Amino acid sequence: xxxxxxxxxxxxxxxxxxxxxxxxxxxxxxxxxxxxxxxxxxxxxxxxxxxxxxxxxxxxxxxxxxxxxxxxxxxxxxxxxxxxxxxxxxxxxxxxxxxxxxxxxxxxxxxxxx
Amino acid sequence: xxxxxxxxxxxxxxxxxxxxxxxxxxxxxxxxxxxxxxxxxxxxxxxxxxxxxxxxxxxxxxxxxxxxxxxxxxxxxxxxxxxxxxxxxxxxxxxxxxxxxxxxxxxxxxxx
Numbered sequence: 616x617x618x619x620x621x622x623x624x625x626x627x628x629x630x631x632x633x634x635x636x637x638x639x640x641x642x643x644x645x646x647x648x649x650x651x652x653x654x655x656x657x658x659x660x661x662x663x664x665x666x667x668x669x670x671x672x673x674x675x676x677x678x679x680x681x682x683x684x685x686x687x688x689x690x691x692x693x694x695x696x697x698x699x700x701x702x703x704x705x706x707x708x709x710x711x712x713x714x715x716x717x718x719x720x721x722x723x724x725x726x727x728x729x
Numbered sequence: 730x731x732x733x734x735x736x737x738x739x740x741x742x743x744x745x746x747x748x749x750x751x752x753x754x755x756x757x758x759x760x761x762x763x764x765x766x767x768x769x770x771x772x773x774x775x776x777x778x779x780x781x782x783x784x785x786x787x788x789x790x791x792x793x794x795x796x797x798x799x800x801x802x803x804x805x806x807x808x809x810x811x812x813x814x815x816x817x818x819x820x821x822x823x824x825x826x827x828x829x830x831x832x833x834x835x836x837x838x839x840x841x
Contacts, residue, residue: 707772716761718775
């Protein structure tokens with residue numbers, strides 16, 4: 616099976632711009648989660664989607680949003696970019712069976728905000 | 730707030746020796762624990778998991794131990810190899826939590 620794929624892999628934006636990141640989960644996985652990874656804060660949960668519905672959301676401002684499509688692919692959007700949004704954005708997918716599930720991560724999108 | 734944390738930020742180990750990476754968690758409601766390995770430029774890679782109704786689980790060259798009494802999790806790597814050099818994270822979640830909480834990570838460096 617192909618793993619989780621994320622596009623683009625690298626991105627450079629300037630403050631005030633917006634960005635959209637894309638994630639394709641492992642085939643058959645219906646749950647997609649997004650995480651932000653920075654040297655200072657580590658890995659932090661952004662949100663999780665299942666069947667196009669957001670089931671949980673982390674403590675991030677409203678500038679961070681996401682959505683999931685009927686084919687389980689997901690996008691996240693960050694509006695009005697700030698320098699502190701520079702990070703590695705990771706997507707993870709899981710089968711969401713039995714209430715606890717193993718999440719498998721993609722390679723991430725590295726975003727640099729100038 | 731509740732969090733999952735690792736005891737040591739770095740660990741240097743001689744090739745061929747066994748490695749032990751520790752993690753303390755504070756959420757007593759945690760039900761599921763996972764160890765991930767992250768190499769430079771890559772996303773976290775699943776190593777092994779354990780559920781709260783177990784104390785020990787073994788994989789290929791890796792063993793995870795869970796002590797719920799003291800809320801402690803450890804990852805043991807047998808016969809550490811250069812390819813084991815990476816950052817190791819413990820993560821946890823509760824049933825129907827739909828998110829993982831990660832520790833800060835331990836950087837393992839294998840000496841030849």
